């Protein structure tokens with residue numbers, strides 16, 4: 001969809017057509033646009049986000065989690081946090097939502113061709129790595145080894161836990177699930193530890209691997225240190241910023257980090273760009 | 282280019298300006314309130330429209346293009362069907378009269394924000410309906426510093442028509458700056474005397490005289506670049522230590538453009554509004570998780586200043602996002618003076634550079 005096609009701050013209408021529980025507080029929704037022409041022309045790139053409206057509650061920025069090849073509908077995965085996400089959680093199949101977007105830049109998946117890629121997500125951060133992961137897997141032979149590392153506080157908090165089997169069936173894809181110490185359950189066969197430490201122990205070639213990592217700011221900081229030690233150039237460490245935003249199109253003044261406007265210049269950034277930004281994210 | 286201008290006497294001026302409402306325009310003028318203070322208000326009163334005012338208004342006129350709060354749409358839900366209803370838009374011409382040069386320059390800064398691609402349709406619509414008549418300053422107040430940021434008490438930036446009340450003579454120089462301005466004046470201008478070179482020169486001298494009464498120091502060259510490197514400077518704590526985060530500076534400012542979007546009403550019907558917001562507020566950047574990228578008031582004050590004097594200029598060919606109206610200086614309950622603050626920061630950055638150049642530890 002072209003962002004200028006409608007009044008910029010007025011959403012187009014859609015509805016929830018599927019609800020999937022991921023964890024006790026994370027849910028995935030499939031959203032379909034009400035107008036079939038609008039649905040037809042709604043295209044996006046992996047990494048872009050939409051502003052989802054719950055009428056009466058407000059709007060939230062949510063990453064589109066399904067890959068662009070799945071035309072016609074979008075999926076979002078959200079954690080229940082405050083006003084809007086709680087209201088979104090109260091909605092069930094068939095109920096209406098509003099959508100604006102897609103907004104923002106995207107992951108440079110084309111530039112990764114031929115490289116190994118590690119997708120690392122902490123908690124709800126998995127939502128942000130989901131679209132580029134499946135975008136890359138849609139073109140499997142163009143890329144090298146794929147590592148997926150999904151982490152959470154506890155086993156019950158792992159987002160997309162049920163997808164691990166499907167991923168492992170794809171040749172050249174390794175899946176590692178990590179929970180914080182104390183977050184394991186009897187019979188847990190995944191890793192226990194902190195994501196950056198487990199990641200560093202994996203023996204990946206720092207130089208040949210592009211690292212896509214999304215998660216809480218603290219985890220990002222430690223991942224940047226870990227990848228530096230592993231010899232990954234900062235330009236090959238890619239993440240997303242999640243500054244609070246209202247409009248998504250560069251007017252409202254909420255999301256800037258120095259001159260960098262997360263809504264327009266981001267949300268996808270490389271470690272190289274991050275190192276030049278003032279510390280306000 | 283030959284300047285188009287006319288000399289009007291007070292009667293002619295009042296007859297023309299005062300007749301704008303009758304010609305179907307919505308006229309916003311610096312009308313005097315009960316205590317004599319001027320405030321931009323919609324009025325049909327010819328006296329109020331034509332009389333002029335000293336100094337500047339307390340609030341800028343930005344709300345007539347960027348309202349304090351406006352409805353983006355109303356929604357109605359019936360079962361699973363939503364209907365969005367846009368508020369009606371007026372197609373009447375709006376005339377903003379008596380803006381100071383800094384006020385009009387402030388509107389041009391708002392244009393940079395709201396008329397980018399994609400443009401904000403509500404703003405763009407109002408902008409296209411609006412004609413701006415600037416009235417040159419005849420005096421500067423102690424907080425004025427337009428000349429320090431590239432403006433002038435006689436400036437025409439953002440003006441369609443430009444008025445100078447020629448010193449005590451009762452003669453008014455009216456200049457058409459844009460095609461839109463000439464068109465607004467065209468019905469009456471045939472009967473007005475053409476201004477001469479001498480009249481233009483007199484207006485120029487008058488602006489010059491007001492300029493030289495502004496005692497505030499110009500900003501150093503390359504202020505944006507100097508500030509750019511001062512993000513971590515200890516001076517921020519000093520200049521911003523008194524800030525209580527009330528946001529008054531941002532509300533009074535002619536160029537502050539930040540807003541919030543919020544829904545009101547219930548699940549069955551309600552509306553989505555956009556309202557002025559302020560980077561001075563802690564909630565402005567606070568994530569739902571509680572994480573706040575600008576946890577301290579000094580970081581929030583730094584954002585306001587850096588946005589106006591470093592970030593915006595770097596994205597808009599060096600244009601500052603402060604027009605030097607001094608309103609935030611007049612109104613700040615904590616006594617913070619933005620002009621002094623910029624000078625302090627730019628000065629410190631320059632000293633640090635010099636120190637670095639000379640190999641002195643800084």
Ligand SMILES: Cc1cc2nc3c(=O)[nH]c(=O)nc-3n(C[C@H](O)[C@H](O)[C@H](O)COP(=O)(O)OP(=O)(O)OC[C@H]3O[C@@H](n4cnc5c(N)ncnc54)[C@H](O)[C@@H]3O)c2cc1C
Nearest residue numbers: 060061062063078079082083084085127242244245568569
């Ligand atoms: C580009 C981008 C992509 C995102 N993708 C996802 C995602 O895929 N899944 C997910 O669970 N979360 C995502 N988030 C975070 C999500 O937008 C917030 O958690 C959500 O808006 C919180 O809203 P709330 O009303 O529930 O919380 P409240 O605290 O009640 O927030 C009130 C308002 O603040 C704003 N706000 C608060 N926190 C944030 C935040 N972190 N980011 C942006 N706006 C915020 C919203 O405008 C919201 O309407 C993303 C944020 C950004 C900027």
Ligand code: SF4
Nearest residue numbers: 534603604606607609
């Ligand atoms: S920052 Fe202060 S002086 Fe500058 S334009 Fe805004 S209100 Fe006027």
Ligand code: SF4
Nearest residue numbers: 524525527528530613
């Ligand atoms: S008016 Fe003064 S105290 Fe209030 S937010 Fe602005 S700088 Fe801070």
